[in-house]
Amino acid sequence: MRTILVSGDGAEEVAAATALHHARQGLTTHLLAADDPHRVLDDVLGTRLTDQAVRYADALTVARTDGPSAFRAAIDGLSGVLGPAFDLLGATPLDPEELTPLPGTGQLALLRSLRTVRDQVLVVAAPRPAELIAALALPEQLDRYLARLLPEQRQAARALRPLLAAVAGVPMPAEWLFEARTRAAAALAEARAVIEAPGTTVRLVVQAAAPRAAELRRIRAGLALHRLRLDAVVAHRALPAAxxxxxxxxxxxxxxxxxxxxxxxxxxxxxxxxxxxxxGPALEAVAEQLYGGAAAPQAAEHPWWVEDRLAEDGLLLWHLALPGADRAELELVRRGDELVVGLGGYRRLLPLPAALRRCTVSGAALTDGTLTVRFTPDRDLWPRGLTEGIG
Known part of the structure; x- marks a missing residue:
């Protein structure tokens, strides 16, 4: 499956032209409007979109995410497992008509759509870049929170819950909480599988009259920090060449x-x-201008890898490709077995590779869009018999 997330100024028109281009190649394509409160994509297509997919052209269906419906569906799905909690607290659950979307509902609706669409190509008229990056980073963050609050070890001890409660003298979480955690973890895993798939890319749209290169570099760095693949930048509505x-x-x-x-x-x-x-010509002409008969844009590869320089310098180097990163906005903190990396308004906690967890950080440098963090083996933690050759 190919997933193309189109974000930026004019994303709706570019997303529609992109979807039409793939559909005309004979690929079953789904065009999705996400975070489009003013229905710009409706105007571009000349049709009113709902959360129910409708056919727009041969091999092309169109729809929009529905935050309120997604929120109500999530609450309905949890009503069974939350029932004991409401009973315990003496609370009365809200009726469906009372439910109004909370902040972040749009992000959850987008993630839900990413893991449910089954067409060959999914094109999303996505939120603005900052909101899109936050939405795509959400599954990893929520999975981390679940792992801290309800770790797998506690799930494995469900059968021993009564015994543990008696020994520890404190109540153990009820069964419904473990069940909710299992369902949430499965949904997050499905969303992460789509986001991290090789076929998922981001396509940024800028206005040709004012591309704002500095802003584009910051967005590029935010995408790279979360390992989101950028496949192209679209300069929209440029003046005619003549x-x-x-x-x-x-x-x-x-x-x-x-x-x-x-x-x-x-x-x-x-x-x-x-x-x-x-x-602005018809969508068919926009698609022809952008893509013509050329092959689909491919995302550039920016690997992260560990370089072994123990024999030469007694160091291990972790290279993180972060194109667009500015040294003035870079923040680095070692926290246990994680490295906290901040780039302007973006922040991510990176689990250290196994070998680096036995090391101390001895320095870092940002050169040509690559962050290199230097690690020195800790002799107290490094495997015995391997320390003699260090340094």
Whole structure:
């Protein structure tokens, strides 16, 4: 399955053209509007979208996420396991008509859609980049919280719960809590499988008249920190190529500046820069401008890997590719067996590879978009018999 998350200024039109392009290649395609409160995609398609998929063209269905419905469905699914808790507290559950979406409901609706669509290609008119990154990072964060609050060891001890309660003198979690944790973990695993799949990529849309390269670099770094694959940047609604030769001096000068700015942006990027041009033509023409007969854009590979330099320098080096990262916005903290990495408004807790957990951090450097963290083996923790060759 191919999943393309289109985010940025003009994402709705680009997402619609992208979906139409794949459908015309004979691939069953689903176009999904996520976080589109003002129904921009409805206007682009000329049809009113609901949470029920409808056919728009051959091999192409369209729908929108429905935050309130997703929230009510989640509460309905938990009503059985939450019943004992309500009874214990003497509380009365809310009626479905009383339920209103909470902050974050849109993110949960998007994650739910990612793991339920079964077409060959899923194209999402996604939220703005910061909100999209937060939504895609949510399964990993929630899974971490579940592991801390209800670890697997406690689940494994369910059969011994009465005995443990008697020995410890404190009540153990009830069965419904373990069941809820199991269901939540399974749903999070399904969402993470889609997000981390090789076929899932992000396509950023910028306005050709003002691409804001510095902002794009920060978004790029946030995507890289969460290992989200960027496959292309779309410069949307650029002036026609002929505008550089216009008889109007203002228009010609503006077109030349725009052309030069986009050329500089293309030289800086490690992914293709696609261009759609004004005036806004039909979706078929936008798809032709963006993709034509070319192969689908491929995400650039930015591996993270550990380099063994024990024999030469007594070090292990962890290389983290973070294109777009700015040293001034970089924060690093070692916390037990994790490395906390902050980049501006983005933050992630990275579990250390097994070998690095036996080391101490001895330095770090950010060079050409790659963060290199230096680790020195701790002789008290390093396997006996291997310390003689260190350093």
């Amino acid at each position: 505008a550089t030769g216009s008889a109007d001096p203002w228009l010609a000068a503006h077109a030349v500046r725009e052309r030069d700015t986009l050329a500089e942006l293309a030289a800086e990027l490690d992914v293709p820069l696609l261009t759609s041009r004004q005036p």
